Amino acid sequence: MDEPSPIIANFGGNVRFQPKHFYAPKAESEVLDILNRHALGKIRVVGAGHSWSDAIVSDDVLIDLSQLNSVHVERDAEGNAWATVGSGCTIQHALDELARQANVTLPALGLITEQTIAGAISTGTHGSGRHSLSHYMAEIRVAAYDVRTGQAAIFAWSAGPQLRAARCALGCMGVVLSVKFRCASQYTIDETIGQYATLDEILSVEGEHPLQQFFLIPHAWTLYAQHRKPLPPEQTSRSWHAGLYRLYWLLFIDVGLHLTIKLLAAWVASPSLVRFFYRWVLPWMVWKPSGVVDRSDRILVMEHELFRHLEIEIFVPASRVREAAHFVQDVLSVFDGQETSPTLSEALKSPGMLERLQSLRGTFTHHYPITFRKVLADDTLISMTADASEPWYAISFITYVEPRDAFFELASFLAESMAALFGARPHWGKYFPLESVHVAGLYPNLAEFRELCRQVDPKGVFRSAFVNRVMGEDSV
Ligand SMILES: Cc1cc2nc3c(=O)[nH]c(=O)nc-3n(C[C@H](O)[C@H](O)[C@H](O)COP(=O)(O)OP(=O)(O)OC[C@H]3O[C@@H](n4cnc5c(N)ncnc54)[C@H](O)[C@@H]3O)c2cc1C
Incomplete structure (x- = not known):
C-alpha cells in the first residue's frame, strides 16, 4: 500500500530526507509488487535507521520491512539450532525469541540491539573477538530482478559468490527478505x-x-x-x-x-x-x-x-x-x-x-x-x-x-x-x-561484487547516490 511519504531521519540526526514513495509491506508478495511497479526507479530499504552514513537515502522509493519480523528456530539431526529470521526483525527481538524458543543466541553481537537483522548484516555490524554478523549468514533470501524476464523474483542463496556478496551488500544485491544462520548455544x-x-x-x-x-x-x-x-x-x-x-x-x-x-x-x-x-x-x-x-x-x-x-x-x-x-x-x-x-x-x-x-x-x-x-x-x-x-x-x-x-x-x-x-x-x-577513488584500492573484490549486483539488478534500481559516491558512478 502506497502510504503518505514521511520525512525520514537517522539516529544521528545527520541524515534527513523525504522519499517520493514509502511502503511498509506486510508480505513478501507485496515486496515483489513494489519492485515490479518501480522497475525503472530507485529502491532502498530502511532498517532501524541506525547508520550514520547515507546508506538509507532514497529520493524515490523507500521500503520499511519492520512487519517482516518472524523468528523460527529448528534443530537439525545433529542437534544444531538454525534460525530463520525475517529481515525487519530487530536484534533484540531475535535475541528474545532465540532464547525463548531454543535457549540459543546470535553468533555475534554489537554494542546495541536496536538494529534490524538485515540492516546489521548489510553494513557488516560486529562486536569484538568474532567475525561480523554478516559472516555467519548461511542463507539469504532476497527480492531482486530476473535478468531474463525483467520481473521481480525471489532468490535464495546458500553458497557461492552470491551468498558472499549478499552477506554484506549495502542494499545493492536486492531487498533482503529473510536470513538463516546457525545459532550459538546460550553462553x-x-x-x-x-x-x-x-x-x-x-x-x-x-x-x-x-x-x-x-x-x-x-x-x-x-x-x-x-x-x-x-x-x-x-x-x-x-x-x-x-x-x-x-x-x-x-x-x-x-x-x-x-x-x-x-x-x-x-x-x-x-x-x-x-x-x-x-x-x-x-x-x-x-x-x-x-x-x-x-x-x-x-x-x-x-x-x-x-x-x-x-x-x-x-x-x-x-x-x-x-x-x-x-x-x-x-x-x-x-x-x-x-x-x-x-x-x-x-x-x-x-x-x-x-x-x-x-x-x-x-x-x-x-x-x-x-x-x-x-x-x-x-x-x-x-x-x-x-x-x-x-x-x-x-x-x-x-x-x-x-x-x-x-x-x-x-x-x-x-x-x-x-x-x-x-x-x-x-x-x-x-x-x-x-570517495570511490579511495575505496577502489581498499577492496580487492569490489569488481566482482559489482558484477554480481548487475546480475540481479541490471538497471541499477538498488544503486543509490551514496553507492555511486563510494563505489563509483558505473558501479554495481
Ligand atoms: C548507538 C549505535 C551503536 C552501534 N553499535 C554498533 C556496533 O557495536 N557494531 C557495529 O558494527 N555497528 C554498530 N552500529 C552501526 C549499526 O549497527 C549499523 O549502521 C547497522 O547497519 C544499522 O542497522 P539498521 O537496521 O539501523 O539499518 P539502516 O541503518 O536502516 O540501514 C543500513 C543499510 O542496510 C540496508 N538495508 C536495511 N534493511 C535491508 C533489507 N531488508 N534489504 C536490503 N538492504 C537493507 C539499508 O538500505 C542501508 O544500506 C551502531 C549504531 C548506533 C546508532
Whole structure:
C-alpha cells in the first residue's frame, strides 16, 4: 500500500530526507509488487535507521520491512539450532525469541540491539573477538530482478559468490527478505576490567580473553580493557556481583559518563575541562571488578543509544594496530593544539597530508574514549574484514558535540590518512567520508561484487547516490 511519504531521519540526526514513495509491506508478495511497479526507479530499504552514513537515502522509493519480523528456530539431526529470521526483525527481538524458543543466541553481537537483522548484516555490524554478523549468514533470501524476464523474483542463496556478496551488500544485491544462520548455544562471559599504560600489556592476554575490547583514553593516554572470555555452555550461573555491575554500568557509564561528556564538551564547551576530566576524574569513576560472570547478551551490550551522537569507525589490520594507535594519539594531539611530532611529520609526508594536518591544528578537542575491537576475517566480498588474511581492529571515534563540522574535518583526515598509510577501511554504516577513488584500492573484490549486483539488478534500481559516491558512478 502506497502510504503518505514521511520525512525520514537517522539516529544521528545527520541524515534527513523525504522519499517520493514509502511502503511498509506486510508480505513478501507485496515486496515483489513494489519492485515490479518501480522497475525503472530507485529502491532502498530502511532498517532501524541506525547508520550514520547515507546508506538509507532514497529520493524515490523507500521500503520499511519492520512487519517482516518472524523468528523460527529448528534443530537439525545433529542437534544444531538454525534460525530463520525475517529481515525487519530487530536484534533484540531475535535475541528474545532465540532464547525463548531454543535457549540459543546470535553468533555475534554489537554494542546495541536496536538494529534490524538485515540492516546489521548489510553494513557488516560486529562486536569484538568474532567475525561480523554478516559472516555467519548461511542463507539469504532476497527480492531482486530476473535478468531474463525483467520481473521481480525471489532468490535464495546458500553458497557461492552470491551468498558472499549478499552477506554484506549495502542494499545493492536486492531487498533482503529473510536470513538463516546457525545459532550459538546460550553462553556466559567472564569479564574483568583492567587499566594499563601500554597496548602490549592488553594484547599479550588476548589469547585468554578472546572477546576483549579496550579503550584509549584521550588526554590521559592510558588504556582500559574489558577482558572477556566465553565460558562453556554448562556454566550458566551469574556471579554474585553481576547484577550490581549492570546497575553500576547503567548509572555510572551509560548515563553518568555520557551526561558528563555532554556537559563538558557540548554544553560548557570547555576543552580544558574535558582534558581535566579524563586525566583526573575518570580514573575514580571506573570500577575495575574481576570475574563478573553474566549471560553474553547482557554483558556484551550497553545503552549506547541513550544520547544522540555520531561515530566513524576505521578498521586496520591487526599487524598494524600498535602503529595505528600511536598515529591516532599523535593526530588527536595535534587537533587539540599540540606540535606535530617528528614521527608523525615523517609518516604524513608520503600521502602528502602534513600541511593539511598543520592547518587543522587546534580545531578539535576529542572528548570520547577511543574504542578498539578485534574483528576476525569475514567470508564476504565487501564487509570491512573481507578478503583478509588476519583479524582487523576497528577503531572508533565518537562525538557528542553539535554542530559537527570540526569533527567531520578530523574524521575525514583520519579516514584518508589511515587508508593511505594502513590500508584502513571505514565502517560502511558509520560516518563515511571517503570517495570511490579511495575505496577502489581498499577492496580487492569490489569488481566482482559489482558484477554480481548487475546480475540481479541490471538497471541499477538498488544503486543509490551514496553507492555511486563510494563505489563509483558505473558501479554495481
Ligand atoms: C548507538 C549505535 C551503536 C552501534 N553499535 C554498533 C556496533 O557495536 N557494531 C557495529 O558494527 N555497528 C554498530 N552500529 C552501526 C549499526 O549497527 C549499523 O549502521 C547497522 O547497519 C544499522 O542497522 P539498521 O537496521 O539501523 O539499518 P539502516 O541503518 O536502516 O540501514 C543500513 C543499510 O542496510 C540496508 N538495508 C536495511 N534493511 C535491508 C533489507 N531488508 N534489504 C536490503 N538492504 C537493507 C539499508 O538500505 C542501508 O544500506 C551502531 C549504531 C548506533 C546508532
